[in-house]
Amino acid sequence: MQRGIRAVPGANLDGASAHNRRVIFDALRINGALTRAELARATQLTPQTVSNIVENLRRKGLIAADAPRRQGRGQPARPYRILPTGASAIGVQLDRHQMLGVTVDLAGTPLLQCHRPLPPGGPRKGGPALLKMIEELRGAAGGRSKAGAARLLGVGIAMPGPFGTFSHEDPWRMEEWQDFPLVEWLAEKTGLWASVQNDAAAAAIAEKMYGAASGLDNFVHLFIGYGLGVGLVLRGAIYSGAANNAGEIGQVISAAARDRPAEAIEHYVSLLALCRYLDVDPRQSDVIDRLQARFEASDKRLRHWIAMAADHLRHAIHALESLFDPETVVIGGQMPQSILSALIASLDPLLPSVADRRNRLRPRLTIGANGLWSVALGAALQPISHTFDPRFDAITKAVSSS
Structure with a gap:
């Protein structure tokens, strides 16, 4: 056989x-x-x-x-x-007040992880700290030796979106970093291939290469972090849109909102929304542990938030399934695992959609990676994906030039 x-x-x-x-x-x-x-x-x-x-x-x-x-x-x-030692890559998540960096080998296994504060003041003050972290991560890839440099594929950066839009009322937006030519600056300062993705797209790359969506060509990764975003993998490739803003489902006005005027979905479903609902400071370094402790103590307000958030998220999933007809919707993020699991369980029953068909091979929802390092890992896998993932535009160019 x-x-x-x-x-x-x-x-x-x-x-x-x-x-x-x-x-x-x-x-x-x-x-x-x-x-x-x-x-x-x-x-x-x-x-x-x-x-x-x-x-x-x-x-x-x-x-x-x-x-x-x-x-x-x-x-x-x-x-x-x-061969895992055949190449390596660096990834960094820039996230409001912190930097999470990781060096991975060709199999996606972390070789070194770094967690540092991100100085306020945008690239002018945070840039030197970022370069220092990249040099530290570079050491795990062989430093600046000739052999190590040949094996280092590049550096991927992930940060919150959307990019290039105007929202000066939101202090959690990283507009100074978004308006900065980060890719060109990193390439010049480090000599490495560089890329920038939003955090949901970076997490989707990790799921596609070595996660819950490995081997899938069409899936949606719903990422619950400080905001709410979606990584779209269509025909085996990340779809970024015209301005790298595809998948900003959190910016959509919630169809389940009972208050008027209705607000964006991520104002109801996100780590920041949960912290605001519970009057918890989201800037605390141990915020994940604090939320976990409240869940274990059966905090009634937290349980109420989960039920309310599930109502909004259920409508978001219905819209994503209807628009993209994915093989599955992968749900992950940077939330306490127990809270994320309870939120996913509360989504049942899902709203009917085109994904609700008899001959499904996979469940409509799939639990993906969750935790502090999921985005940084996806950022590190971006240079590997860029180098080794099949790219069908290469075929088109080959045909048109032959």
């Missing part, structure tokens, strides 16, 4: 070799170790193309061969797997 393998179909086109390398790497990431024959069958590439790519990846130290295994008749075949 042939092994069931998930993989993206490749393209035997001149000029598409970079895409085909990504396809091979992606198949190994999703399925684990595979032989050349399994890779050729799953990706629909010719055996010779697969052999050439596998040898290229092996020479670069990105994959390694395991012991041969017998598959029916003929000589035993060697399976190949991703």
Whole structure:
């Protein structure tokens, strides 16, 4: 019996070799170790193309061969797997008053984590602190040695959105950072490839590569942090929109609001909304632990907030399912795990939508990563995704230029 393998179909086109390398790497990431024959069958590439790519990846130290295994008749075949030490990347979450940084290897395993305060005053005062953290994280990737530099794929930054909009009344917006040319500045100061995503999109990348949505091409990641946002993964890629603001579901006026005028959904469902409801200072470093303690003490106000928040969130999920028809909605964030679990349980029953069909292969809701480091990890995986995830625009360019 042939092994069931998930993989993206490749393209035997001149000029598409970079895409085909990504396809091979992606198949190994999703399925684990595979032989050349399994890779050729799953990706629909010719055996010779697969052999050439596998040898290229092996020479670069990105994959390694395991012991041969017998598959029916003929000589035993060697399976190949991703080599975690083959590359590394850095990710930093900038979040109002703090910086969370992490260095990961090629398998997404954290090598070093740093938690530092973010000085007030925008990039002028916070920039030097950010560079200092990146240098510290760089040490876990081999520092500035020639070998370490060759393996370091870049730095990803995640911060709250939306970007480029006007909302001077909200003190939790990071407008000074959003208006700063952070990508160009980081590339100049560090010499690394750099990118900026909103926190929900960064968390979605983590779920896609090594989380609850691994192997899925179309899903929505509903991220509950200080605000409420969505990471949209459509046809295997993050959809960012025209101004990097796609997925700002928290900015939508709540359909479940009973007060008039109604407010945005994240004013009812977010860590900041919970803190305001309970009169808890959200800037406290131990705010997560404080909220957890109140949940364990069966705080009646907290239980009431969960029920109220679920009503608003239920309508948001209905809208997301109706608009994007995802394989599943992954829910995660930076909330106490017990509160997030209770909130998800309170969503049942979900409102009817196009996702409520008889032949579903996955549940409508999937619990994703939750905790302090989920966004920073997603930011670190962005350079890896940029380097190794299949990009179908590469095929289009190859076809148009051939």
